[in-house]
Amino acid sequence: MMLLTRKMIEIRNMLQGVGQSGTLTLPSIVVIGSQSSGKSSVLEAIVGHEFLPKGSNMVTRRPIELTLVNTPDAKAEYGEFPALGLGKITDFTQIQRTLTDLNLAVPAEQCVTDDPIQLTIHSPNVPDLSLIDLPGYIQVVGRDQPVELKQKISDLCDRYIQPPNVILAISAADVDLANSTALRASRRVDPRGERTIGVITKMDLVDAQRGVEMLSDKKYPLRLGYVGVVCRLPQQSGLFHRHGGNLANAITKNENAYFQAHPLEFGPQSELSIGTPTLRKKLMYVLEQTMASSLTGTRDAIVQELEEATYEFKVQYNDRPLSAESYLAESLDAFKHSFKQFSDSFGRPEVRQLLKAELEQKVLDLLAKRYWNKPVEDLAKAPFEADPITDLSKSEPTSLFWQRKLDASTSELTKLGIGRLATTVVEDELKNRVSTLVDSSTFSAHPYARKAIADAAESILHDRFYSTSDQVENCIKPFKFEIEVEESEWTKGREGAGRALKSELKACEEAKKQLEQAVGRRKLNDVTAFIDRVRKGDIYLEGDSSAGAGGFSSALLQTGRQAIFLRDRADILKMRLAGVKSRQCSSLRNKYHCPEVFLDVVADKLTSTAVLFLNVELLSEFYYNFPRELDARLGRHLSDSEIERFAREDPRVRAHLDVIRRKDMLELVLEKIESLRQLEGKAKAATGGG
Numbered sequence: 001m002m003l004l005t006r007k008m009i010e011i012r013n014m015l016q017g018v019g020q021s022g023t024l025t026l027p028s029i030v031v032i033g034s035q036s037s038g039k040s041s042v043l044e045a046i047v048g049h050e051f052l053p054k055g056s057n058m059v060t061r062r063p064i065e066l067t068l069v070n071t072p073d074a075k076a077e078y079g080e081f082p083a084l085g086l087g088k089i090t091d092f093t094q095i096q097r098t099l100t101d102l103n104l105a106v107p108a109e110q111c112v113t114d115d116p117i118q119l120t121i122h123s124p125n126v127p128d129l130s131l132i133d134l135p136g137y138i139q140v141v142g143r144d145q146p147v148e149l150k151q152k153i154s155d156l157c158d159r160y161i162q163p164p165n166v167i168l169a170i171s172a173a174d175v176d177l178a179n180s181t182a183l184r185a186s187r188r189v190d191p192r193g194e195r196t197i198g199v200i201t202k203m204d205l206v207d208a209q210r211g212v213e214m215l216s217d218k219k220y221p222l223r224l225g226y227v228g229v230v231c232r233l234p235q236q237s238g239l240f241h242r243h244g245g246n247l248a249n250a251i252t253k254n255e256n257a258y259f260q261a262h263p264l265e266f267g268p269q270s271e272l273s274i275g276t277p278t279l280r281k282k283l284m285y286v287l288e289q290t291m292a293s294s295l296t297g298t299r300d301a302i303v304q305e306l307e308e309a310t311y312e313f314k315v316q317y318n319d320r321p322l323s324a325e326s327y328l329a330e331s332l333d334a335f336k337h338s339f340k341q342f343s344d345s346f347g348r349p350e351v352r353q354l355l356k357a358e359l360e361q362k363v364l365d366l367l368a369k370r371y372w373n374k375p376v377e378d379l380a381k382a383p384f385e386a387d388p389i390t391d392l393s394k395s396e397p398t399s400l401f402w403q404r405k406l407d408a409s410t411s412e413l414t415k416l417g418i419g420r421l422a423t424t425v426v427e428d429e430l431k432n433r434v435s436t437l438v439d440s441s442t443f444s445a446h447p448y449a450r451k452a453i454a455d456a457a458e459s460i461l462h463d464r465f466y467s468t469s470d471q472v473e474n475c476i477k478p479f480k481f482e483i484e485v486e487e488s489e490w491t492k493g494r495e496g497a498g499r500a501l502k503s504e505l506k507a508c509e510e511a512k513k514q515l516e517q518a519v520g521r522r523k524l525n526d527v528t529a530f531i532d533r534v535r536k537g538d539i540y541l542e543g544d545s546s547a548g549a550g551g552f553s554s555a556l557l558q559t560g561r562q563a564i565f566l567r568d569r570a571d572i573l574k575m576r577l578a579g580v581k582s583r584q585c586s587s588l589r590n591k592y593h594c595p596e597v598f599l600d601v602v603a604d605k606l607t608s609t610a611v612l613f614l615n616v617e618l619l620s621e622f623y624y625n626f627p628r629e630l631d632a633r634l635g636r637h638l639s640d641s642e643i644e645r646f647a648r649e650d651p652r653v654r655a656h657l658d659v660i661r662r663k664d665m666l667e668l669v670l671e672k673i674e675s676l677r678q679l680e681g682k683a684k685a686a687t688g689g690g
């Protein structure tokens, strides 16, 4: 039949993919032997390549779970380390290097560990087999090795040589079998010799008659028997590699030569099992038989695992189905829905408000720069003369000075780069809003999706940026030359300016309060009084005040200057607030006396015009394209593995998916095992009960 092993190996791989639990192990052939007993040579003869770590420094420190997969139709041979994801390795010296590295990665003081290395070899020249190579038993502990090492290796091997595994006990012919550590270990766990295959290596090193005696050992009789081999590599092994020869053939040739040289002992009439090809066949046959007899046990174990998974699915997840695809689709739908709600609530009025607030701030900056600022930076300088702003209400309405000031301010406002500013403000707001939406969506736990969504928004906005800002800039161009204001606009502007001044005043007073809290009201009053006296000229300071003055530290003086700035600014704001409310500002005719109002009107005009284009060029485009871009980046264009990776980012979803996958996989495995059992039953019936 010879297909059970292969099928069971497939099943084991499937189970490994869903995190098989310890109770469920399929039988393997476990290879044990003392150091230098020829263990590696036997394994390499079976595989047909040198691939195991070599060297005196006890190089096998971890179990190697070696799976051989026969690929009859393939030419290429390669190895794979499934846990490392290195891909297919066709160069066997590379496999050897990797194994050496993996072994040497175990710290010297630890020496051995039971964390296995998995290696699968695909080749037309190997049989389907599952072998486990273990560290060789040692007789004497080396000088730089821990004393408990001998015991550690023995314990590790003991864990592996339990049923249902088959034991391949390697002993060298030049050592008395009674002294074979491998056979002694196997005898402990398999006293009746039912699942041990004895391998006697180095047959060429003893007298042929002695070899025959060993192979028919009666002290520890084995049901599966002893096999004698000569596995020494041909001496010119380097040469042989370069010629791309087959190691197995070369060994067999060498081996045959030896056995044929002793026809009396090993000739055709002898009933002894000899030679690596015989060993291979035996291994295949024995493993196949063991797999067959473990079928029922394996079936039962899987049934139990399946019951547990089904129970967990019911209790923890209420039998709720879930797949990575459905999870993504639902998350995406929900997110698009929340985006739709946002887009319905964020239109022209909201953009207007946003932009107006931004321009109001710019207007306040302008007013400060051109009308309100008092230089209080330099303590030592002569006191500042008159505040020009206090002259404003008293001056002639036609005063050229104030006319020029307002014209320059207006010009600066309109030439601010409104196009870029407006576009940036709206784009930033959109990005923030999208990010807030993500935070309250299922995507919040998914860095991959977060990035994809942010990128989607970014790419659309980036595409629209230049055309939008150009359009807006073009449309506000006329305001750079002339601004016509109507009385109704002026009235609205007065309200706007009043609001802006009030909130600025409040901010100013808040900031002052904070300074008071930071240094204490008394101290702050003292230092401001001192600075005031300096400014008035009551006190004359020599040199600079960077190291402090009047008993105040330079830091405190700095705070004092800030407090004075805020106090003076608050005074000006109060004065201007009164000005804006006064009769003088009630009419547009006095616009030069009321720059706050006029500039508010300008800001309002700029805002209204900009909003029209922002709405068409940016908002509508974004609302239309964003859901489509999301589909492209997170929807159907993702590969299965990307969808899987996405869903598994969320630990709760991952656990849910794992249970379902495990359950599905176990169901499938159970089905396979059942059909294998049926096949097995038929085969038995055909051979009359096997």
Ligand code: GDP
Pocket (backbone or CB within 6 Å): 033, 034, 035, 036, 037, 038, 039, 040, 041, 042, 136, 201, 202, 203, 204, 205, 229, 230, 231, 232, 233
């Ligand atoms: P391990 O430590 O058990 O893996 O043993 P190795 O496979 O590395 O073999 C130890 C030494 O014995 C090496 O020098 C091999 O070349 C040699 N050796 C292995 N098998 C045979 C054999 O059948 N005949 C002879 N003469 N030497 C062998």
